[in-house]
Amino acid sequence: MLSLVHLKVLAAVARHESVTEAARELHYSQPSVSHHLSRLEAATGAKLVQRIGRGIRLTPEGRLLANRAAEIVGRVDAATNELAAQVGLQAGRVRLAANASVLSTLVPSAAATLARTYPGVELSLIERHPVESLRMLRHGEIDVALVFRHADAPVEDEGYRLRQIGDDRIYLVSQRPDDSVAHHRHSPWIGGCDACTNELLTVCRREGFAPRIGSLSDDMVVVQSLVAAGMGVAILPGLALLAHRRPDVHATEIPGIQRQIHAATYGDPPDPPAVAAVLAALAEAPRPRAPAPRAPTDG
Structure with missing residues (x-):
């Protein structure tokens, strides 16, 4: 029979991929964590954990149960x-x-x-x-x-x-004031995560061009530093500019685009x-x- 304690142990092991770290998080001893894993394998009839050198790795069955375990414990x-x-x-x-x-x-x-x-x-x-x-x-x-x-x-x-x-408005971040996206058809651009890069592609597509992405960063501090250094231009949401704003970059709102x-x-x-x-x-x-x-x- 599956117990909540067993599932909690498996979820911790999956998060850390380490019996030692799972034991530290749960305030258990390492033998206790290993014991719970063994009891869980006996209850399910499936091999859940494999030994890899000095570490461990979840089997596909272990990963499946660990995902469900995390949800149940949560x-x-x-x-x-x-x-x-x-x-x-x-x-x-x-x-x-x-x-x-x-x-x-x-x-x-x-x-x-x-x-x-x-x-x-x-x-x-x-x-x-x-x-x-x-x-x-x-x-x-x-x-x-x-x-x-x-x-x-x-x-x-x-x-x-x-x-x-x-709502969160979107801004062009560049070195010059009163700028526009269209002015940077041939400039290098700084992209970010998949969603942010897709947002950039949408903005540039409206102006009839595909941006040349030269750098990638999700960090608003890094992005503005790269712009200030002349490494490219970028778009950032207004909340990012409120959280951190360099005095040597300019922000121009892009009409019709917001999150x-x-x-x-x-x-x-x-x-x-x-x-x-x-x-x-x-x-x-x-x-x-x-x-x-x-x-x-x-x-």
Whole structure:
């Protein structure tokens, strides 16, 4: 018979691909972790872990069960939090993941609102790319994912429920003021993640050309540094420019292009009370001002 403890151990081993690290996370001894894995293999009748040199590797069967185990453990943790928060939201823990620009601009004011209204609710924050955030949400490792998408972008899984909490305008970042995308038909461009690069391709396609991508970075600090050094031009969302802005680059808003920022949850409604409180705080939090269209001048 499968037990929650066995599944929790397997999920930890899968995360770290190490019995030692799993034992450290769970505060178990290494022999105890190995014992739980053996009991789980006996219960399932399948080989779940292979020894590779001094390390381990999950078998395909082990990986399949580990994915389900992570989801089950996450759901149990969420249910525990929901029960703890049921009485007047005196307690509860909500795990939220978002990318750096959203985490440093939209989330702090919402966190402050939540702390004032429900001081017993603990908000744990994790920096992750939206793709990774949605995966964690599906597996029950977090409770809320803040993600960006365009209005016509498909939702990856029908189990996600999206609540729009704001828009994020897109800017051309270059060395000169009052610039335009069309001026950089032959310039090198700085791309980012797959979604960001697709966004760049869409922007340039509207101007009738395909960008020549010379560099790649998801880091808003690195991107602006490369622009300032003359390594190329880039597009960045307004929240990234609010989170970090070099004084020696210029930002020009690109008309007609913007992202939608959504708070994503997973599973059937209603949301647990603590999660609903976080969503309300996100919806009610004041929005940061849009970045200035150009860099300040010296003097």
